Amino acid sequence: MRLLVVEDSPRLRRSLGTSLRQSGYAVDLAGDGEEGLWLATSNEYDAIVLDIMLPKMDGLQVLSALRSRGGRAHVLLLTARDSVSDRVKGLESGADDYLVKPFALEEFLARVKALCRRAYGQKQDVMKVGDLEVDMLKRLARRGGRPIELTAREFMLLEYLARRRGEVVSRTEIENHIYDGQIDPISNVIDSAICSLRKKLAAAGDESLIHTRRGMGYVLEMSNEEIG
Amino acid sequence: MKSLRRHLTRTLLGAIATLGGAGLLALILAARDKVIDQFDDALRTKAFVISTLTKPGPDGVRVEFTDRFLQGFDDRRPRDFFEIWDPAGRQLARSESLGKIDLELRPGLGTKPRFWNFKLAGGQAARATGFTFVPKAPAGATAGQPLTLIVASRSSGLGEDLSQLLALAVATGATLFIATLWLIPRVLKKGLEPLARLGEQAAAINSNSLATRFPVNALPEELRPIAVRLNDLLARIEHSFERERRFSSDVAHELRTPLAELRTAAECALKWPDARDSATDRETLAIAEQMEGLVAHMLALARSEQGQLDARRETISLGTAVSLRWGRFAERAASRGLEVELDLAEVAVEADPALLRSILDNMLENAVEYACAPGLISITVPVDGGELVRIANSVDDLAPADLPRLFERFWRKEAARSGGRHFGLGLPLARAFAEAMGWRLEAVMRTSDVFEIALLHPTNASPARPS
Numbered sequence: 001m002r003l004l005v006v007e008d009s010p011r012l013r014r015s016l017g018t019s020l021r022q023s024g025y026a027v028d029l030a031g032d033g034e035e036g037l038w039l040a041t042s043n044e045y046d047a048i049v050l051d052i053m054l055p056k057m058d059g060l061q062v063l064s065a066l067r068s069r070g071g072r073a074h075v076l077l078l079t080a081r082d083s084v085s086d087r088v089k090g091l092e093s094g095a096d097d098y099l100v101k102p103f104a105l106e107e108f109l110a111r112v113k114a115l116c117r118r119a120y121g122q123k124q125d126v127m128k129v130g131d132l133e134v135d136m137l138k139r140l141a142r143r144g145g146r147p148i149e150l151t152a153r154e155f156m157l158l159e160y161l162a163r164r165r166g167e168v169v170s171r172t173e174i175e176n177h178i179y180d181g182q183i184d185p186i187s188n189v190i191d192s193a194i195c196s197l198r199k200k201l202a203a204a205g206d207e208s209l210i211h212t213r214r215g216m217g218y219v220l221e222m223s224n225e226e227i228g
Numbered sequence: 229m230k231s232l233r234r235h236l237t238r239t240l241l242g243a244i245a246t247l248g249g250a251g252l253l254a255l256i257l258a259a260r261d262k263v264i265d266q267f268d269d270a271l272r273t274k275a276f277v278i279s280t281l282t283k284p285g286p287d288g289v290r291v292e293f294t295d296r297f298l299q300g301f302d303d304r305r306p307r308d309f310f311e312i313w314d315p316a317g318r319q320l321a322r323s324e325s326l327g328k329i330d331l332e333l334r335p336g337l338g339t340k341p342r343f344w345n346f347k348l349a350g351g352q353a354a355r356a357t358g359f360t361f362v363p364k365a366p367a368g369a370t371a372g373q374p375l376t377l378i379v380a381s382r383s384s385g386l387g388e389d390l391s392q393l394l395a396l397a398v399a400t401g402a403t404l405f406i407a408t409l410w411l412i413p414r415v416l417k418k419g420l421e422p423l424a425r426l427g428e429q430a431a432a433i434n435s436n437s438l439a440t441r442f443p444v445n446a447l448p449e450e451l452r453p454i455a456v457r458l459n460d461l462l463a464r465i466e467h468s469f470e471r472e473r474r475f476s477s478d479v480a481h482e483l484r485t486p487l488a489e490l491r492t493a494a495e496c497a498l499k500w501p502d503a504r505d506s507a508t509d510r511e512t513l514a515i516a517e518q519m520e521g522l523v524a525h526m527l528a529l530a531r532s533e534q535g536q537l538d539a540r541r542e543t544i545s546l547g548t549a550v551s552l553r554w555g556r557f558a559e560r561a562a563s564r565g566l567e568v569e570l571d572l573a574e575v576a577v578e579a580d581p582a583l584l585r586s587i588l589d590n591m592l593e594n595a596v597e598y599a600c601a602p603g604l605i606s607i608t609v610p611v612d613g614g615e616l617v618r619i620a621n622s623v624d625d626l627a628p629a630d631l632p633r634l635f636e637r638f639w640r641k642e643a644a645r646s647g648g649r650h651f652g653l654g655l656p657l658a659r660a661f662a663e664a665m666g667w668r669l670e671a672v673m674r675t676s677d678v679f680e681i682a683l684l685h686p687t688n689a690s691p692a693r694p695s
Contacts, residue, residue: 009485011511015492022500080484101488105495 006036033057284372532660
């Protein structure tokens, strides 16, 4: 999952970035409204954490501009304003959720997670593809009930594929959502990661679940669900 | 006094009952006197008639009148009586109506009639008059001796009249009292309605309805001064409450972000200890210092607004003071690419050193932080003491419409917090400190790109208008 955090307080921005990365998200950070809008319109984010009081361009202006340009990413507004009218104004501007400072980190992470689920139209924390179970809450993967040892990056990749199970996921999408867009376009990092993940999944079960669509990308599904 | 209406009702009823009773009593007494006077007039007339008709005779006196003339004196309808005595006390004449009874001869009667009450033999009430007179002798005869005449009439009719009058007066008084008893509470209730409404409106006011004002023009003239004063009081309380609410709200709002920073950093460090680095502790300290600074500024401002600042007076050289304070900001100005022009005259002022220091720091910091770079800052202490200190700096994002808001608490041109470096309290604090010393702090746009702030004596409240 790739997130954008737009927050003018460097200390809070840093803490939020750390906590989100530690929770398995790819995170981009911006310190003012203009930079935030530029990033939001230049990349595809699963969710955006947006402070309202921002230099250069406030959060509500960023949100309006993003929506007017067709940006559909789910937005969590962060603000020190807690009146009902402020909340209503924020939500009516196109935000999906609203969190008042100061907040509990667990609540913040839970709300971000809920927004990411909504991004893929899912309501469950455990996703199943055949005998594969991906537990988003515990960040565990099992196959046939047996746990699979995965690195954080591998789990993020599996989670992303699982959220889009049955869909062909391009390399660019994986790059944008898992790798903060920081990898060399001509490197084979993604192919290597897919290969490693595929091996670990295959070792735990009989059937291959990650299938390559040549020239298009990858799809996570049971063989009998393969696209013809 | 628990109820004004009850108190007024009791007082008015008491007063009306007393005055009404006294009035009725006076009326009764006057009417009684009048009736008695009329009775006495009639008695006197009868007596004078008898005295006129009394003639001296060879064996005493002769009374010449007929029953038709004075019917009450005959023995058929005995209502009136008379007797005449000579100076020796011998009875000379008497009315037939007396029958066997006698009237009492009162000693010491003179020529002026005297009146008295007495009881007839049957116990009936009667009233008499008596005087001495000399009967008029016929022409050529010698005048007779002085005689005493007593004339009396039954007065039982008079008593009945007086009783009826008293009964009528008592009945009238009782009726009036009952009517008053019914009327006064209602009149008072109606008359005191505006006061009752005022009381109800006042009772309905609480901390959430301090914007309420009493309709002064709709009130009676007597209550208007009260309503005006109450409205003034409400306005002051509302202003005070609003200021307190805003203060609390401002503090809470401004503390939310540093608290969020602190809480998130702490939770992050606890949840992922491996991700914690030395920067975390430095940032925690910075957050604490930021909150401490915010609280210190807020407290200073609150104390200033509550008039708790006790400004001392010392003679201070203003040029030197500005030069010393500028030393703290020179480096920052240079790093921002700002040029500085100093024109500092040595002017002596009476000021509180701490307050002046804070005012100068805030004015200088404002110029250094918000001047557009590259740009110019001009700091002047004029020789002529009209303006104390004048600081002008170039700006590119300040509009004349922003000027009134410069001195509002927590107002910043940028809604964001500038990384916690600025609270939006510097200029409000500087103005409050200036006012505590009897000075003023005012700001103008000298031109569209030059902002000027000046510390002034009260007599020079407004800097020159922008050209």
